[in-house]
Amino acid sequence: MSTVLAQIESQIAKLSSKAVRKNTGVITTVADGVAKVDGLSEVMYNEMVAFPNGVIGIALNLGEDEVGCVVLGDVSQLKQGDEVQTTGKLLSVPVGKGLLGRVVDALGNPVDGKGPVASTEFYPVEKIAPGIMVRKSVSQPLFTGIQAIDSMIPIGRGQRELIIGDRGTGKTTIAVDTIINQAQINRVGLASGDPKFRPVYSIYVAIGQKNSNIVRTIAALEAAGALEFTCIVAAPAADNAANQYLAPFSGAAIGEWFMENGMDALIVFDDLSKHAVAYRQISLILKRPSGREAYPGDVFYLHSRLLERSARLDGKGSLTALPIIETLAGDVSAYIPTNVISITDGQIFLETDLFNQGIRPAVSVGLSVSRVGSAAQIKVTKQVGGKLKGELAQFRELAAFAQFGSDLDAKTRAQLDRGSRIVELFKQPAFNPITIELQAVTIYALQKGYYDSVDLKKVTATAVSIREFFKTRQDALLTEIRTKAALDKDLEAKIIAALDAWKSTQSA
């Protein structure tokens, strides 16, 4: 017995006296959130380094004589001559369901004052995107709750759909609406007890935004009861460029955990224009060669490696990405917009003119596209809204042509009238997503001419009235549409009967 104990004791003694080896360096300069370090001869690319006072950094430039590190903390605590140590670790963030309902910074530290994050697992911030063999094609829909998008530019789980437009055109609103809609679907799905139901968890990454805007978004999510299914990664404008550069990668790591563990997640990058600007700042300070618009040569790779991490994995879950890009004066041919357009699987283009005309969401149907197409739509949406995009495109063409002449034939007038009604029908207030079954009913009513007798200005109000009627009196029918997800003769007859019942309430 005593021999055994002596053996263990000697082992402990050996361990406790074991020397720890560290590779070190000395700070030569610190400027604008970047420290140049002399030494660190064994540091690896993207390795976490430890500065004094608990400040950490990442080695981004491995030069012949010095190492360039971005500092992820209070730079004012560092000075020339301070010792820097390698850690042998890649930067990692906490992941898991413990992050839902929380607001964290780019390093996963809570900033919402709700105490520590309940998480035991960590994922590296930088990770190689899933390869070809492990992926599965996108075929499951992800409903945004916005009629114009779900019916004409459908998004699938695992897709990357860009939201692009000038400032103040409602880009963030579309993203927040989508998050709110996921929460509403989750609540209904989880309450139904359906074992096949797959909830979608959301991650909202705020990059370079005003703190007041972030607070407004959090408040909107909280008011809609969506915060409990959402994690917010905040790197506001006041944060240093390094944190703004890292935030989307941290968000992607949090999303990957859901995907790897057989769940579905949605990630919003709001926005990648500011992300590119933060990366440009770091690159210029690190004295990397600059290219077009002073962005470094690898700015395309920066966004491609980030967005490639969104995927639908075979036998696992999915990560859907909604990156946001802000354009200047509607110029989609600028450097960063064209880069991200070419990386993503489609874009939702928002127009200032439409927004100012009161068409909200200001989705430009002609310039918006989803490369996944109808593969990510359920049958009922295809049945009721399959031809809408074509009709609307035809309407825009005719409307432009009709400006030059007053004598229009009856057919053209009818097409213009129908187009105007579709435009009115798709108007939707912010933070008010519509369930897919209600969308189907709304558009079905259009196909069957229930809005034809209504004054054009009252189409939106009529659609709201139809939805209210179905929500309050036809709950069973809505559930049937949702579960069947396709229209058959029997279901069509029931919808028509319900619409007639609604019509009778209007005339009374």
Added chain:
Amino acid sequence: MATVPAKIRVYAKKLVQLSLSGGGVSAEQVAAVLLHLEKNPPARLPLILQTYHKLIAVELAKSEARVEHAGPVAADALAAIATSLGKRYSRTVTTVTKPNPALLAGLRVRIGDDVYESSVSSQLAALASAS
């Protein structure tokens, strides 16, 4: 410090290569290099000499183990450290001692960019960060 031009850095590195003998810096070789530079001064000699000085200092640090200690260190312990590090880095290593009461107990050995630490203060710091 301003960035040293690549040409000067390469030239200084060549001079360092000429100053090495048996894996370490040789005083004779360094003297020969300096004599050569004095007789045939290249353009921007001060900058070359500064860079050369910095690189030689780095090379010297690789052969010199600076041992910080909180209590007394036996001579045979220092010899053992020198032998062990010499084997590890494949070069002759000398030791220089420096008392450091902040370690509380134990040693900290610095050689080049590497630091080997087995002190009570570092273990307490690790314990504090883990809790």
